Amino acid sequence: MYKELIQKVAVITGGSKGIGTAISERLGQEGMNVVVNYNSDKKGALEAAEKVEEAGGRSAIIQADVGSEEGVQKMIDFAISKFGGIDLWINNAGMENQHSTHELSLEDWERVINVNLTGVFLGTKAALNHFLEKNKAGSIINISSVHEKIPWPTFAHYAASKGGVKQFTETVAMEYADKNIRINNIGPGAINTPINAAKFADPEKLANTVKMVPMKRIGDPKEVAAAAAWLASDESSYVTGVTLFVDGGMTLYPSFQGGQG
């Protein structure tokens, strides 16, 4: 438990599934007021909100598109009217789909960039303005990916969006460090979430993924949520502009494991 988080207000985008729900629940355990945003999955958002409340926090859900300025403004206004302000903003919403790059449509490219990168910009901008207006310290956490570092053939748009998030976070961290506004990334690896459900249900694909993880297992969303709670807390008060990989070692060149090379 991080006592300083009790009654503080968090907004999390894409909180209706997977890592977003796990983070919401964990912040509920920390006693936070959690605004759970969703795009289309209202049922998932309601379940996440229930988990927050069962864990000991308060919660409210809001539908909004993270890739639009109106959507993000709607979230800010809602959080302020429900809970009086914002202390923590988590850009978690993300999407992926697989296409060879020579066949990747401009539409698919733009959709992924819009949610994964433009959404991070718009959410961050709104949170920054709120913190600056209120002249208060704040924390922003972006859920990036191991693919901000590892290239991923047939996911060029996804990898480009996450690489963009890396530079965005480092730049913004430097720009607002002296205002006591911190911004950090979490880089999850292969985590057991709905985005990966079909892939990990196939034993061959699951085995192929596990081979690329030095710890030889898939991660649990709760393990990502634990990193988010720490980055939100004062225990990380001197940490800004980093990516904390939660990946069982996936970013460490796993093919060298055992001394090959």
Ligand code: BGC
């Ligand atoms: C993706 C997962 C993938 C993992 C490791 C994540 O960013 O969302 O689908 O399994 O990276 O490649």
